[in-house]
Amino acid sequence: MLFAELIVKGLVYGCMYAMMAVGLTLVYGLLRILHIAHAGVFALGAYMAVTVTNATGSLAFGFVIAAAVSAVAGIAIYRLAYQPILHHSAFVPMVVSIGLFIVMQEGFRLIFGAYGIAFDDNPWYVAHVDLAGISLTYVEIAMVVMSVVLLVGFGLFAGLTRAGIGWRATVTDPQMATSFGVDPVRVRYLNFLFGSALAGIAGGLVGLLNNYVEPTMGGAVSYKALAIVVLGGLGSVRGTLIASLVLGVVESFGAIYLADIFDRDAIGFLFLIVVLMVRPQGLLGRR
Amino acid sequence: MSTLGRIDDLHISFGGVAAANGVSFSVERGELLALIGPNGAGKTTVLRMVAGILRPDRGRVFFDDHDVTALPAHARVRRGLGFTHQIVRPFYGFSTIENVMLAAGHDRTASPWRAIAGRSRTKARQKAQAFLDRFGLGAQAEQSPRTLPLGQRKRLEVARAIALEPKLLLLDEPLAGLSSVEALAVADLIRALPGQGVTIVLVEHNLSEVLRVADRLVVLDAGKVLAEGAPADVMARADVRQAYTGVL
Amino acid sequence: MSAYIASLVSVIGINLILALGLNIITGFCGQVSLGHAAFYGLGAYTAAYLAKLGAPLPLTLLAGTAMAGAIGIVVGLTSLRVRHDFLAVTTMGIGFVFLGFVRKQKWLGGELGISGIPGPGLDAVPYALLIAAFAMAVAALSLWIKLSWMGFTFDAVADDEDAARTVGVNVSTYKLTAFGIGTALAGTAGGLYVYFARIILPDTFDFVQSIAVLTMVVIGGTGSVWGVFASTIALTLLPEVSRAAADYRLLIFGAMLMLVMRFSPGGLAGLVHRRRPA
Numbered sequence: 175m176l177f178a179e180l181i182v183k184g185l186v187y188g189c190m191y192a193m194m195a196v197g198l199t200l201v202y203g204l205l206r207i208l209h210i211a212h213a214g215v216f217a218l219g220a221y222m223a224v225t226v227t228n229a230t231g232s233l234a235f236g237f238v239i240a241a242a243v244s245a246v247a248g249i250a251i252y253r254l255a256y257q258p259i260l261h262h263s264a265f266v267p268m269v270v271s272i273g274l275f276i277v278m279q280e281g282f283r284l285i286f287g288a289y290g291i292a293f294d295d296n297p298w299y300v301a302h303v304d305l306a307g308i309s310l311t312y313v314e315i316a317m318v319v320m321s322v323v324l325l326v327g328f329g330l331f332a333g334l335t336r337a338g339i340g341w342r343a344t345v346t347d348p349q350m351a352t353s354f355g356v357d358p359v360r361v362r363y364l365n366f367l368f369g370s371a372l373a374g375i376a377g378g379l380v381g382l383l384n385n386y387v388e389p390t391m392g393g394a395v396s397y398k399a400l401a402i403v404v405l406g407g408l409g410s411v412r413g414t415l416i417a418s419l420v421l422g423v424v425e426s427f428g429a430i431y432l433a434d435i436f437d438r439d440a441i442g443f444l445f446l447i448v449v450l451m452v453r454p455q456g457l458l459g460r461r
Numbered sequence: 462m463s464t465l466g467r468i469d470d471l472h473i474s475f476g477g478v479a480a481a482n483g484v485s486f487s488v489e490r491g492e493l494l495a496l497i498g499p500n501g502a503g504k505t506t507v508l509r510m511v512a513g514i515l516r517p518d519r520g521r522v523f524f525d526d527h528d529v530t531a532l533p534a535h536a537r538v539r540r541g542l543g544f545t546h547q548i549v550r551p552f553y554g555f556s557t558i559e560n561v562m563l564a565a566g567h568d569r570t571a572s573p574w575r576a577i578a579g580r581s582r583t584k585a586r587q588k589a590q591a592f593l594d595r596f597g598l599g600a601q602a603e604q605s606p607r608t609l610p611l612g613q614r615k616r617l618e619v620a621r622a623i624a625l626e627p628k629l630l631l632l633d634e635p636l637a638g639l640s641s642v643e644a645l646a647v648a649d650l651i652r653a654l655p656g657q658g659v660t661i662v663l664v665e666h667n668l669s670e671v672l673r674v675a676d677r678l679v680v681l682d683a684g685k686v687l688a689e690g691a692p693a694d695v696m697a698r699a700d701v702r703q704a705y706t707g708v709l
Numbered sequence: 710m711s712a713y714i715a716s717l718v719s720v721i722g723i724n725l726i727l728a729l730g731l732n733i734i735t736g737f738c739g740q741v742s743l744g745h746a747a748f749y750g751l752g753a754y755t756a757a758y759l760a761k762l763g764a765p766l767p768l769t770l771l772a773g774t775a776m777a778g779a780i781g782i783v784v785g786l787t788s789l790r791v792r793h794d795f796l797a798v799t800t801m802g803i804g805f806v807f808l809g810f811v812r813k814q815k816w817l818g819g820e821l822g823i824s825g826i827p828g829p830g831l832d833a834v835p836y837a838l839l840i841a842a843f844a845m846a847v848a849a850l851s852l853w854i855k856l857s858w859m860g861f862t863f864d865a866v867a868d869d870e871d872a873a874r875t876v877g878v879n880v881s882t883y884k885l886t887a888f889g890i891g892t893a894l895a896g897t898a899g900g901l902y903v904y905f906a907r908i909i910l911p912d913t914f915d916f917v918q919s920i921a922v923l924t925m926v927v928i929g930g931t932g933s934v935w936g937v938f939a940s941t942i943a944l945t946l947l948p949e950v951s952r953a954a955a956d957y958r959l960l961i962f963g964a965m966l967m968l969v970m971r972f973s974p975g976g977l978a979g980l981v982h983r984r985r986p987a
Binding site: 514539550552559572577684 | 858864
């Protein structure tokens with residue numbers, strides 16, 4: 175049963191990674207920026223979720239606020255940090271993103287304190303159900319359901335609506351899309367709005383999962399999300415989703431079988447490096 | 462004359478479409494060979510396989526009595542097989558003369574050991590200035606390639622390749638985008654190269670200039686050699702005319 | 710020289726070696742690295758381990774340098790395989806793999822690192838001067854490389870790899886050379902740090918450390934030896950200026966990264982020279 179359990183737990187983590195990585199992929203596909211500050215948005219979502227929920231007693235309200243504040247933060251990041259420097263080589267936005275991430279992380283430390291915050295009332299991270307012998311907490315189930323709902327919703331939006339099609343066109347060929355009347359700037363806003371809201375929700379869920387929110391919590395998750403984006407072939411949403419699940423499962427197995435050699439965070443990157451050595455274009459990327 | 466370069470049965474396909482389908486020809490020392498053909502005939506593809514930028518699926522490339530098929534582009538350059546890009550690629554961060562200096566100092570850049578051992582750029586600068594003068598760029602030496610008009614950038618591309626002192630130089634559409642006056646001038650510069658010891662393989666669309674400067678033609682059509690020989694003979698052939706115009 | 714000044718000089722010297730080493734990789738050759746601290750750590754762990762076994766300082770330092778440089782060349786191999794943006798993530802990953810490895814190694818002390826490292830056999834002041842001498846030598850080496858044909862060729866590789874191949878430059882060899890030199894220097898810095906601190910912890914070599922070194926390079930002016938030299942000294946002294954500067958060190962680093970990239974992507978050196986700082 176261990177085998178099945180590792181796969182399921184890996185997929186749960188994979189779902190959480192997917193929520194983070196999709197936003198990064200969208201930003202990369204559109205702007206060729208390695209959006210490291212996405213980690214900050216993730217932590218922001220977690221802080222919003224925990225503080226608002228603790229203040230109002232409503233978890234749902236906490237998550238709505240988390241998504242909204244993260245979305246606004248994402249748009250502000252694009253407008254204030256990235257837009258003025260888009261004409262520079264990729265190195266410049268990347269460094270800005272690192273700077274922004276550090277500023278956000280330190281900001282959380284100043285505002286919310288260096289030590290973590292827990293949810294006042296969080297029975298869901300211990301309460302669990304048994305599914306065919308595998309025990310899953312409510313938060314883990316929520317993570318899977320949320321990510322599936324949100325990502326499928328996004329897929330429908332991108333595939334079926336006018337705005338979604340314009341969006342995809344912009345990612346594929348910005349100039350062509352512009353000449354067909356798609357406003358590229360609006361697409362970018364939409365992009366940051368959606369990606370950041372997802373990251374914020376993911377942050378809130380991870381906060382629930384660990385019942386703990388701390389300034390540096392965005393770090394490991396979003397570095398791994400970056401690795402996933404690369405694994406997926408940078409800019410490919412489908413590749414990113416698959417890579418998220420694969421990484422989740424690889425980590426879950428690695429954390430057991432490689433426990434004496436590497437810690438959990440190292441396994442994802444080790445996998446990334448091995449894959450890149452064999453397939454430099456990523457798992458699903460084309461050359 | 463002796464054979465300097467030879468390709469033997471080169472094949473390559475992209476996504477199932479054959480861009481070169483068994484191309485063989487050779488180039489003799491001291492000649493100016495033009496590789497012509499209609500759009501999509503595979504000229505640039507063949508040139509890039511000779512240069513080592515593309516790997517053929519099948520076939521061999523011989524240069525100066527060696528099989529160089531396995532060598533990467535930079536190693537072929539070191540053996541005297543130079544090339545230029547269709548879309549010019551100067552180092553935009555360098556001045557015009559620095560572009561040529563790096564090529565003129567090719568013995569210095571051959572390995573990191575040699576590169577770190579030397580600092581003096583005086584000799585390379587003198588050589589580079591001479592090359593620039595020869596290509597009519599002497600006055601633009603300190604300018605950024607960004608400020609040069611296309612005609613001068615094309616000259617820079619050729620001057621930089623010549624500064625490597627190649628035995629064989631592959632030129633990919635050096636006249637494309639130039640006015641007829643500029644094209645005439647650049648073609649004259651190219652015409653003079655075989656006399657200076659540089660054998661030329663030229664891919665070029667500007668037929669009137671090609672016919673004026675080439676010693677010999679190889680005509681490609683649909684990834685195959687259709688004809689080769691003296692320009693007047695080749696152009697007189699009906700199949701060549703048909704390949705070009707699509708009519709008899 | 711007081712003990713306080715000696716320790717300050719030591720830290721500045723070590724940071725200079727780190728930053729100038731990264732500058733060779735990122736500034737000269739144009740290869741992004743977000744994992745420089747891993748090589749610093751490799752050098753430190755190698756030197757510390759050997760020092761505990763009784764090896765003398767010159768040997769441990771050399772071994773740390775060689776270890777970091779050798780692994781650096783292996784990592785450099787990925788730079789030949791992957792696209793530019795991939796490299797940033799891959800080098801970041803190297804940092805996590807390194808940390809994740811040492812944290813789990815009992816023979817390397819695990820989370821607690823290595824302590825009880827023997828002294829360098831020198832007092833604090835002469836040892837600080839030794840570190841300073843190393844830093845000066847690295848600065849001199851950097852300047853030499855920059856002005857030599859190697860620097861010229863690195864510039865070409867950073868500018869346009871395809872064009873560099875056109876002029877017969879073996880791009881792979883030069884990239885590996887840059888990685889080899891830069892990471893070996895980080896290893897040297899690690900070895901010197903070991904005898905200065907006498908205890909090493911895994912967290913000293915984390916992502917934040919990599920970013921701190923990158924900050925020194927970027928703020929000074931990526932590729933400019935003098936710019937990086939000046940900014941490394943300034944940023945190392947910053948926490949000493951006031952209590953507040955020490956508390957908010959990272960916040961200041963982050964804000965500076967953003968502001969410098971926004972208003973002068975060439976860093977301090979870019980403010981002095983408008984184009985291509987020497």
